[in-house]
Amino acid sequence: MKIRGTLYLSGSSRSGIATLEWALGNYRLNSPLMPSEQAAASDQITVNAPVGKLPYRFVFPDGSVFESGDPADAETLLHYAGQRLPGSGLGWLENNRKALLIGVCVLMLLIVGTGRYGLPWVADQIARTLPDPWLRLAGIHALDVLDEGLFAPSELSGEQRLEFSQAFHELAAAKQTTPPTLAFRTGQRIGPNAITLPGGVVVLTDELVELAEHPDEVIGVLAHELGHVQQRHPARRLVRSLLIVTVLALVLDDAASLAEELAAASGTLLNLAYTREFEAEADAEAKHLLKRSGRSVESLARMLTRLAEHCGEACTTAPEWFSTHPSFPTRIETLRQP
Known part of the structure; x- marks a missing residue:
């Protein structure tokens, strides 16, 4: 032959x-x-x-x-x-393009699934094991940083502060959470807002109080922020960011910039936006807290309506899938459901 x-x-x-x-x-x-x-x-x-x-x-x-x-x-x-x-692996793949396509799709699903579900789940388990004193120190430090570059001292009266503080701690006791801290500030650039920092540090801006037509509407927002506290959202968000940056640096073999990226990721403490998942969880916790304390959930729904009107078209017409928050109409509708 x-x-x-x-x-x-x-x-x-x-x-x-x-x-x-x-x-x-x-x-x-x-x-x-x-x-x-x-x-x-x-x-x-x-x-x-x-x-x-x-x-x-x-x-x-x-x-x-x-x-x-x-x-x-x-x-x-x-x-x-x-x-x-x-x-020949390459030859086999060339002759079996359908198998190659399926393999690529499976690989993409694994990558997306790991990023969307795997890493967040691991990060959440880590966040739940962090000692409360560490988180409290992180929250106090973050507030100090915000005071230097963002907030101004509050101009609310002593009576207003006392009223909101009492309601805040009553709501927290209803859920038996670790005693949180309520701080009052003038929001300036961020306007009417309330944010939650690690360790249960909640900041309420004067502008939010001014926007509300009744103290119960402000208390409804505080219940929402306590939902973030209860679900440890600030810690979970921080650990998720750090874990994703670490994994990407290791995968890309970019250890030289890892320390720099981790330092930059710590800036997420100052990021006031949560994911849609976290916002939905906080609204559910707020609904439970308000009902348990004998307060109306409608007060939070009304406050969200005012915030939507204050924000304008940017908060009401943007596609929900493009936003880090559920839309205001969606949140209001969910709150008003039995």
């Missing part, structure tokens, strides 16, 4: 016609480029499987390479010599 092809001499750029045959238990290579026939046993030759329509390559011990002219001829020769056809 003899086939024709091209010979590439080892250590030379020369190539020319050649024949390869199986005879007397050996592969026998002949070419005008060679002074004599070269023979080698099958276990001395490396056969490289083709990719697509590329030829088979027979590599001899001295490095010379014989390329078959027709892949079908090479396969016939291999069968004649009693050898199995060499496998």
Whole structure:
């Protein structure tokens, strides 16, 4: 059994016609480029499987390479010599594009699933094990940073502060949470708002109190912030950010910038937006707290309506899938459900 092809001499750029045959238990290579026939046993030759329509390559011990002219001829020769056809992962994938497509889709799902569910779940377990004193220190430090660059002292009266503080701690006691801290500030650039920092530090802005038409509406917002406290959302958000940055740095082998990225990620303490998941959880906790303390959930719904009107079209017409928060209409509708 003899086939024709091209010979590439080892250590030379020369190539020319050649024949390869199986005879007397050996592969026998002949070419005008060679002074004599070269023979080698099958276990001395490396056969490289083709990719697509590329030829088979027979590599001899001295490095010379014989390329078959027709892949079908090479396969016939291999069968004649009693050898199995060499496998080619790339060739198999090329001939099984459906399997390749399915594999790529599965890989993408695994990557997305790990980022969307796996890493957040691990981060949440870590966040729930962090000692409360550590989180409280982090919250106090974050408030100090915000006081330096964002907030101004509150101008609320002593009576207003006392009223909101009493209601705040009554709501917290109803859920038997770790005693949180309520701080009053003028929001300035962030306007009417309330934010929750790690360790149960809640900040209420004067602008939010001014926007409300009744103290119960402010208390409804405080119940929402206590929902963030109860679910440890600030700690979970921080650990999620740090974990994702760490994994990306390790995967990309960018350890040199890891410390810098971790430091930058700590800035998420100052990020006042939560995910839609966290906002929905906090609203559910607020609904439970208000009902348990004998207060109306409608007060929070009314306050959200005022915030939506204050925010304008940017908060009411943007696609919900594009936002980090559920839309105000969605939240209000959910709160008003029995």
